[in-house]
Amino acid sequence: MFAPFKLKSVTIPNRIVMPAMCMYSATEDGFVTNWHKVHYGSRAVGGVGLIILEATAVEKRGRLSNHCLGIWDDQHIEGLSELVELGRTHGSVMGIQIAHGGRKAWGDELVAPSGVPFPDMGTPHALTTKEIQDVVESWRQGARRAHEAGFDVLQIHGAHGYLIHEFLSPLSNKRTDEYGGSLENRMRFLLEII
Numbered sequence: 636m637f638a639p640f641k642l643k644s645v646t647i648p649n650r651i652v653m654p655a656m657c658m659y660s661a662t663e664d665g666f667v668t669n670w671h672k673v674h675y676g677s678r679a680v681g682g683v684g685l686i687i688l689e690a691t692a693v694e695k696r697g698r699l700s701n702h703c704l705g706i707w708d709d710q711h712i713e714g715l716s717e718l719v720e721l722g723r724t725h726g727s728v729m730g731i732q733i734a735h736g737g738r739k740a741w742g743d744e745l746v747a748p749s750g751v752p753f754p755d756m757g758t759p760h761a762l763t764t765k766e767i768q769d770v771v772e773s774w775r776q777g778a779r780r781a782h783e784a785g786f787d788v789l790q791i792h793g794a795h796g797y798l799i800h801e802f803l804s805p806l807s808n809k810r811t812d813e814y815g816g817s818l819e820n821r822m823r824f825l826l827e828i829i
């Protein structure tokens with residue numbers, strides 16, 4: 636439990652990992668607050684080896700709530716880098732999960748591979764091929780900002796029925812172009828993001 640763990644270039648001081656957990660405590664514009672500094676700082680002081688920050692939205696329309704952290708704007712980098720610094724000062728390796736809620740996001744601007752609603756939620760706009768490329772670019776920019784903020788670990792949220800998962804699943808992906816149909820096609824969006 637207390638032996639270091641090496642993963643590529645990152646050495647985690649022990650085997651205790653805090654997974655990404657939504658905390659709904661950001662400002663409406665997705666900025667870090669003092670609450671996050673206390674929350675993540677406390678876990679670092681407690682000795683967690685790897686802290687993975689909560690699902691952090693790569694697009695404003697991809698937030699899971701209106702108080703989720705955001706990484707869709709360069710202005711988000713400063714607050715996130717303060718969390719990295721704070722955690723690192725107390726010995727934790729700092730990671731972040733980046734995310735897009737797709738048809739299960741908060742707000743009215745729902746997007747998905749197809750216009751199939753999640754039960755009890757609005758009908759999403761089916762992304763065009765060009766719009767898919769724009770969303771892939773948002774993930775790319777989110778990863779770039781995470782790197783600039785100093786995170787050593789990046790986790791891509793591909794589960795829980797959110798946008799990437801919506802492409803992977805034939806239940807929500809009814810596309811007939813190169814992003815739908817076969818497993819290879821349904822994986823294309825995720826592979827392009829990676």
Ligand SMILES: Cc1cc2nc3c(=O)[nH]c(=O)nc-3n(C[C@H](O)[C@H](O)[C@H](O)COP(=O)(O)O)c2cc1C
Nearest residue numbers: 654655656657658688689690691732734792794795
């Ligand atoms: C309050 C809370 C918030 C969560 N938020 C996220 C999240 O932002 N991203 C995610 O992938 N999983 C989230 N989860 C799921 C946890 O990551 C999951 O419980 C964790 O991987 C531990 O797995 P286990 O419960 O099977 O041990 C959340 C869980 C809880 C309890």
